[in-house]
Amino acid sequence: MARYTGPRCRLCRREGRKLFLKGERCYTDKCAFERRSYPPGQHGPLQLRVKLSEYGIRLREKQKVKRIYGISEKQMKKYYEMAVHMPGQAGHNLLQLLERRLDNVVYRLGFASSRAQARQMVNHGFFMVNGRNVDVPSYLVKPGDVIELKEKYRNNPQIQENLEVRVQRGIPGWLELEPDNFRGRVKALPTREDITMPIQESYIIEFYSR
Secondary structure (H helix, E strand, O other): OOOOOHHHHHHHHHHHHEEEEEEEEOOOOOHHHHHOOOOOOHHHHHHOOOOOHHHHHHHHHHHHHHHOOOOHHHHHHHHHHHOOOOOOOHHHHHHHHOEEHHHHHHHHHOOOHHHHHHHHHHHHOOOEOOEEOOOOOOOEEEOEEEEEOOOOHHOOOHHHHHHHHHHHOOOOEEEEEHHHOOOOEEEEOOOOOHHHOOOOHHHHHHHHOO
């Protein structure tokens, strides 16, 4: 299988920072990265002394973004090709495309505690977009789209808990949430300022355009 199915905490340790792949656990002292922040493997601590090449720096940035959004190399290359043919800065376009994925929007709105959980919910048909069933995690939303949880899933205690936590932490400015109606709306396209993860998108563009 192309998708990684191993321990997610190993991915954070490999990239040297928290990627928040396991939802609420990442915010507690149970997070494996808090206990072992060095790369995984027998010689993990020794890798901290290794200086990366220019190629290695760009490769690691590309891998980090792939892991944050849970996408494959084929998908990443596709988004890059779309980004460079869009008007504006290619790096910003790339991040905007990734943020517009339906699984990411479901996560950002707070219906899921992680993108992996959001992807599973979308695959299982939990949501409608503009009143139509959509079960494709890579579906790209646009301004004005309404994402709504189907009524039969609204009593799910996990989803209700996720929404409560998200409301406390805040919703990105380009999205709007109606928690009582289990509905969210895309107000605008995400800007670079809306993406708070430390990402050097120019390195990814340089990696693919080399």
